[in-house]
Amino acid sequence: xxxxxxxxxxxxxxxxxxxxxxxxxxxxxxxxxxxxxxxxxxxxxxxxxxxxxxxxxxxxxxxxxxxxxxxxxxxxxxxxxxxxxxxxxxxxxxxxxxxxxxxxxxxx
Amino acid sequence: xxxxxxxxxxxxxxxxxxxxxxxxxxxxxxxxxxxxxxxxxxxxxxxxxxxxxxxxxxxxxxxxxxxxxxxxxxxxxxxxxxxxxxxxxxxxxxxxxxxxxxxxxxxxxxxxxxxxxxxx
Numbered sequence: 303x304x305x306x307x308x309x310x311x312x313x314x315x316x317x318x319x320x321x322x323x324x325x326x327x328x329x330x331x332x333x334x335x336x337x338x339x340x341x342x343x344x345x346x347x348x349x350x351x352x353x354x355x356x357x358x359x360x361x362x363x364x365x366x367x368x369x370x371x372x373x374x375x376x377x378x379x380x381x382x383x384x385x386x387x388x389x390x391x392x393x394x395x396x397x398x399x400x401x402x403x404x405x406x407x408x409x410x
Numbered sequence: 411x412x413x414x415x416x417x418x419x420x421x422x423x424x425x426x427x428x429x430x431x432x433x434x435x436x437x438x439x440x441x442x443x444x445x446x447x448x449x450x451x452x453x454x455x456x457x458x459x460x461x462x463x464x465x466x467x468x469x470x471x472x473x474x475x476x477x478x479x480x481x482x483x484x485x486x487x488x489x490x491x492x493x494x495x496x497x498x499x500x501x502x503x504x505x506x507x508x509x510x511x512x513x514x515x516x517x518x519x520x521x522x523x524x525x526x527x528x529x530x
Contacts, residue, residue: 345522346507346523347517347520348520349510349516349517349518352510358510358518390454390455392455392457392516394515394516397471398457398472399457399471399515400457401454401455401456401457
């Protein structure tokens with residue numbers, strides 16, 4: 303099973319700042335099949351980025367993904383108030399399809 | 411628009427069973443697989459498995475066999491998750507989610523989640 307480790311656990315930033323979230327895999331993720339979701343309290347996760355770097359439909363271009371192999375990054379430029387949430391990475395290259403434990407992005 | 415609407419919260423006693431529904435609308439139900447995921451309150455997400463909406467054949471992730479059963483009723487565009495012999499540790503929010511791409515387990519539309527609480 304591929305273990306995904308996200309860091310930091312919590313990130314405290316102010317609106318307008320940039321955020322960098324990390325997701326590290328215990329082994330190489332096949333075909334860079336890595337996805338990022340955003341989850342707000344009481345809501346289901348929302349698909350942001352798939353294939354490590356492709357934005358899903360309707361996702362603002364301030365969200366970008368990068369990385370390959372075992373190291374992946376979600377970057378949010380110019381944080382908006384609605385961006386403060388928990389972010390999860392998930393790999394869909396190998397079954398079982400596993401998630402990271404999440405990074406909470408909170409308002410400083 | 412695409413929607414997955416799940417049944418409401420459940421409070422069950424240990425040893426009981428529960429059946430959660432997930433009704434799809436806004437797309438052709440049999441064109442996309444349905445996955446089931448679990449989120450223990452305050453914790454991360456676990457993929458439980460998926461069901462082929464064409465054949466009705468389920469696939470369960472390790473750790474989700476025996477106690478969990480996925481099923482369909484394509485006549486009403488619905489998928490179901492039945493959990494038997496409930497234990498306190500089954501307390502969680504259960505989500506259904508649609509496959510974004512054929513054969514690839516990433517999820518573009520999710521149900522709103524169903525909280526199952528197991529307590530005596």
